[in-house]
Amino acid sequence: MDTPYRRYPDGLPDDLLDLGDRALLRVLGRPTLIRVPGTGEQAPRAVVTLLHGDESTGLQAILRVLRRRRRYPFDLYVVVGNVEAALHGPGFAHRYLDHQEDFNRVWGLDAPTTAQRRAADGILAELRAAGLESLVDVHNNTGDNPFYAIVTRMRPQTLNLATLFTSTLLRWDLAACTLMEALHDDVATVAVECGLPGRPESLAFAVDALRRYLGAAPLENDRIVRDLDLLGGLRKVTIRPEVRFRFGGDLDDEVDLVLAADADVHNFVEVPAGHVLGRVHPGSALPVRACAADGRDVTDHHFALVDGEVVLTRPTTPVMMTRTVEAARKDCLFYLATDLPPPPLAAA
Ligand SMILES: [Zn+2]
Numbered sequence: 001m002d003t004p005y006r007r008y009p010d011g012l013p014d015d016l017l018d019l020g021d022r023a024l025l026r027v028l029g030r031p032t033l034i035r036v037p038g039t040g041e042q043a044p045r046a047v048v049t050l051l052h053g054d055e056s057t058g059l060q061a062i063l064r065v066l067r068r069r070r071r072y073p074f075d076l077y078v079v080v081g082n083v084e085a086a087l088h089g090p091g092f093a094h095r096y097l098d099h100q101e102d103f104n105r106v107w108g109l110d111a112p113t114t115a116q117r118r119a120a121d122g123i124l125a126e127l128r129a130a131g132l133e134s135l136v137d138v139h140n141n142t143g144d145n146p147f148y149a150i151v152t153r154m155r156p157q158t159l160n161l162a163t164l165f166t167s168t169l170l171r172w173d174l175a176a177c178t179l180m181e182a183l184h185d186d187v188a189t190v191a192v193e194c195g196l197p198g199r200p201e202s203l204a205f206a207v208d209a210l211r212r213y214l215g216a217a218p219l220e221n222d223r224i225v226r227d228l229d230l231l232g233g234l235r236k237v238t239i240r241p242e243v244r245f246r247f248g249g250d251l252d253d254e255v256d257l258v259l260a261a262d263a264d265v266h267n268f269v270e271v272p273a274g275h276v277l278g279r280v281h282p283g284s285a286l287p288v289r290a291c292a293a294d295g296r297d298v299t300d301h302h303f304a305l306v307d308g309e310v311v312l313t314r315p316t317t318p319v320m321m322t323r324t325v326e327a328a329r330k331d332c333l334f335y336l337a338t339d340l341p342p343p344p345l346a347a348a
Contacts, residue, residue, distance in 0.1 A: 004119035005031040031119040032080040038072040043133035046077040051104040053085025056092040057194045058138025061206035108182035134161050134188040137180050140197040142327035143264030150191040157188040157221040165192045165209040171232030173293045233338035236291045243287040257287040264321040277310040
């Protein structure tokens, strides 16, 4: 019987490593866990890629790093996530497929009912047993964002891991069954968001950052070593499922909502009260919904309709605004965030 994921406990064979990225994925065919053996002087580290099938940068970056065939003082685990979605159609075109769940929402659920959940369970069990020091989950955005890292714990080792990549941090407390959350109490885990996929600067950032991570000394766990900026208090904004919408263009009979074509230029920039998100037909109710981390509906706190325009009612910082209808449907439109005070640095 087929196993739900593929394993390479002794590293990727040379003939696979020499293949192009897509040819390699075709050989893998399913979620894959690779262990690149090191000298064992330090606790293992892990790099996770392609939990979303359209986010190619992490895979391309780690393959570039692995093709140098370096030996590290630790075992390196590499997860290649939703291979099936990444291969479908033109390639790297789908976050996940219609018959699948989002592969970054199925971790730590137990009692797996599907092949995808069995793969997640099996990989998670192996990562738990590995005694990891740290894990980095590499993603792309579907809209323009600066490079940033997501943290779900405020422990020094987690923050020190994040700032190896970038000092723009987003605190996430939305409990979404992600891989990083499944491990975050025992392991320093971060997600690193590398901008839009397919851009040379995204790949260059990811390669640089992974090399920094793999060359770094073990994480300090008793003090925060670098200053950082922190956004948090996330509220998830979705478009109501019955609402038809597009980015840019005129409001017509085809759609109920038109969003600004360049809505994503405000990512990580505070916008004032009155900021316009989009337009609706006269007589329409609010087409969006905002939800706090505890599930409370906070739509009316943040949004209002003024002369057919959907406006923000208080200053806020939009983050992760997408520019694709698919991402807005399958995940969300964006998050509202608030500046949080940075944690104190240890005296130098
Ligand atoms: Zn992602």
